[in-house]
Amino acid sequence: MIVLKIAFRNIFRQKRRTVFTILSMFGGFVLAALFIGMADGTYNQIINKFTRNQMGHIQIHEKTFLDRPSLYKTINNFKKIDKELQNIDEIDSLCPRLYSAGLASVKEKSTGVRIIGIDSKRENETTQFNNKIIKGRGFSDIDSHEVIIGKTLAKILKAGLNDEVVIVSQGADGSIANDLYKVIGILETGDDITDRISFYLNLKDAQELLVLEGKVHEIAITIKKLSNVYKVNNIVEEKINNPQLSVEPWQVFAKSFYLAMKADKEGMWIMLLIIVLVVAVGVLNTVLMAVLERQREYGVLKAIGTKPFQIFKQVVLEVNILAIFCMIFGIGVAFFINSFFSTHAIATFKDIAYGGMKFNSMYAEINARSFYIPAITVFLAANLVSIFPALKAAKTEPAKSMRIH
Amino acid sequence: MEYNENNLIITKDLKKTYKDNGVYVNAINGIDITINSGEFTAIVGPSGSGKTTFFNLISGLDSLTYGKVWLNSKLISDMSGKELSDFRRDNIGFVFQAYNLIPVLTVEENIEYIMLLQGVGKKERHKKVLNILREVGLEGMRNRVPTKLSGGQQQRVAIARAMVSEPSLILADEPTANLDSKTGTELLNMMRRLNETTGMTFLFSTHDKMIMEKARRVITLKDGLIEKDEIKA
Structure with a gap:
């Protein structure tokens, strides 16, 4: 003392x-x-x-999709999974995505693109998709054959709003997939690569183009609290209980980041x-x-x-x-x-x-x-x-x- | 070694050599002395005669080069640092020329410091502090800090601190050197009185003629040796 x-x-x-x-x-x-x-x-x-704005906090894929992406590695029961995951309180929202590669052309200009099929309403809920549109509008509910492209891609293709874009790709049935879409929006994500190759289609249009009706490649999930990501990941994994699918947090699917x-x-x-x-x-x-x-x-x-x-x-x-x-x-x-x-x-x-x-x-x-x-x-x-x-x-x-x- | 129960300090062939700027200096050259309980003794001698070194050796503040020191029948020259620390706390009270009070503690806290180290209870500490303050004439000053006291008052506090735990030996190194002659005389008379009433042994290191006059025994050191040991009638 x-x-x-x-x-x-x-x-x-x-x-x-x-x-x-x-x-x-x-x-x-x-x-x-x-x-x-x-x-x-x-x-x-x-x-x-x-x-939150791009990848989601958790993603679900066919178990080998991330290592070797392929058109055929699909999630075939999205509706069932969607229903199961609705009961998990910690999940904020989720959205399905379909991916493929293609060749996009506007008049004489052509370039390789990444076709991304999205459910516009759910994508917007999950990643605020519409906020990234800097010109034009988001997908409408009624109209089909619409496309939203990245800002840099628009420059490369010299495409503006209402221009028509031809896309050529490969269908899951082996056929040559091709169609014509109208540019209704140009978006900027802040990610240069994404802006250079993104070719967003309505999910249904993409499924039809790629002959993958009812199938998706990815389910992106956002959760309410980022720090709970591992916990929620485990809950989702248990809920789906499908050994053919992998459920991974952002730390795994965006490992380099x-x-x-x-x-x-x-x-x-x-x-x-x-x-x-x-x-x-x-x-x-x-x-x-x-x-x-x-x-x-x-x-x-x-x-x-x-x-x-x-x-x-x-x-x-x-x-x-x-x-x-x-x-x-x-x-x-x-x-x-x-x-x-x-x-x-x-x-x-x-x-x-x-x-x-x-x-x-x-x-x-x-x-x-x-x-x-x-x-x-x-x-x-x-x-x-x-x-x-x-x-x-x-x-x-x-x-x-x-x-x- | 013959030890009389009246003997308080015994030194045997006490030697101390310092190394000062690469040169060996023999400060104490072999002192054999016995000091008995209750003595009021002055160690005198010119500067450099070895008075302070002798004090440091018999109190265990400094290590000796050769010889032995017994204090209170304990061979302190063989004690470890920790043993010496406890031994000094319980057996020796120090009064320094520069008072050396703890500046951040009040008079009361300075006096009770040693009792706190000894683990004395609060009630007893308080009682002893009040008694000793009365003895040294500082009753109304227990809550003052040292800087608010005169030199004489500070030395009184130092004496109170040295005596409060009733050690068998009080070592006073030039206690009056910083005081005017009137205050010095008062303090010396007070210490003499306390020596007579409590029976505590007082050992002074001094140049002060007044202390030499009041002391019952005067030991003169020269070049680290006892030149004269005079016991007054």
């Missing part, structure tokens, strides 16, 4: 030095909290854009290391100065019977009391800043491209780890660097320190 009392009162002895130590720790804490909040916010924004995100997130530790160094230098400098100044005092304490460990404890306690103050104020300030930036985006100087998507704003996120990681980091750094001065204080030789100081 007396050790704690001395440690606490020592804090107020050299106010300027205490302020400097507090600023090192407080600054380190707030910077780290802000950095993690911002990084998590931005990454989750990217993940959300990537999954996931790994790139993960690698980028690792960069956070480098930033934390820099913060640790800033805190460490600040704390070491001030604590060491204090210890050197108080050599005589430690000598007296030892002379009158204080054990070395009690002196060690006194120095470490002093640093920890300061660290606790910093944490309390730091949490308040970091919470305020992160809250502000979670609703007010920071605009980037120019568009940032990631995973084929473009971003021009960054949001922060408030989560537990943006507080506990800085707290652990600052505490560890402060305690680690206080060990040396504390040992020095504990090892003070009373006779020598009282003779010199």
Whole structure:
């Protein structure tokens, strides 16, 4: 108790030095909290854009489709699966898709495209499909033989709204599939490749063209809470219970994107290391100065019977009391800043491209780890660097320190 | 080794050699001395004669190069650092020239510090602090911090701190050096009175003639050896 009392009162002895130590720790804490909040916010924004707006959080395919896509690897009982999945509360929405490759031509211009058959209403519910249309409109319920193409594809084909496009592909029955469609919309996804090859048809039109009536290649599912993706994936897998189908979360079907995100997130530790160094230098400098100044005092304490460990404890306690103050104020300030930036985006100087998507704003996120990681980091750094001065204080030789100081 | 129960300190061929800037300095050259309980003794001598080193050796604050030291019948020269720390806490009270109070603690907290280390209960601590404050004439100042006290008052607190746990030996290193002669005389008279009433042994290291006059025994050191050991009638 007396050790704690001395440690606490020592804090107020050299106010300027205490302020400097507090600023090192407080600054380190707030910077780290802000950095993690911002990084998590931005990454989750990217993940959300990537999954919710394009891929979905979970996908169902014929079990070998992802490794070797083929026209014939279809899901044949979509209606039954759809019905089964309607009862899962965690699912937000789902939509079927059909894929194939083809050659699209407008007048003399031709290029290879990716035919994507979608259920326009459900696709819109799942990935906000209509929001990506920058010219024209979405698929109508009545009209058929309509096509929506990517922005870059439109440029390549020199196609505009109401132009007719001829598509040639292969039917599942071995026939040559070809038909004529009217361009009713041009879309921009933010993903350059997608915009260059996307050729969206109504699901029924696509099934008819490819002779795959009632069949789909993919079911994309979005869920209510991204962090539950593995849990919901398991539920879906159990519900379908079909060994011919694979149910996979975005981390698996978009593995390269996931790994790139993960690698980028690792960069956070480098930033934390820099913060640790800033805190460490600040704390070491001030604590060491204090210890050197108080050599005589430690000598007296030892002379009158204080054990070395009690002196060690006194120095470490002093640093920890300061660290606790910093944490309390730091949490308040970091919470305020992160809250502000979670609703007010920071605009980037120019568009940032990631995973084929473009971003021009960054949001922060408030989560537990943006507080506990800085707290652990600052505490560890402060305690680690206080060990040396504390040992020095504990090892003070009373006779020598009282003779010199 | 013959040990009389009245003997408080015994040193046998005490030697201490320092290395100072690469040169070996013999600070204590072989001191054999016995100090009995209840003595009021001054160790005197010119600067560099070895007074402070002798104090440090008999209190275990410094390691000796050769010889043996017994204090309270315990061979302290063989004790480990931790044992010495506990031994000093329970057996020796220190009064320093520069008072050396803990600046962040109040008078009361400074005085009870050693009792806290000893694990004395709150009630007993409080009682002892009040008694010793009365003895040293600082009753109304227990909540003051050292910086709010005069030099004489600080030295009184230091004496109270040294005596409160009733150690068998009080080591006072130049206790009056920083005080004016009036305050010094007052303090010295107070220590003499406490010596007589409590029977505690007081050992001074000093240049102060007044202490030499008041001391019942004066040991003169020169070049790390006892030059004269005078016991007054």
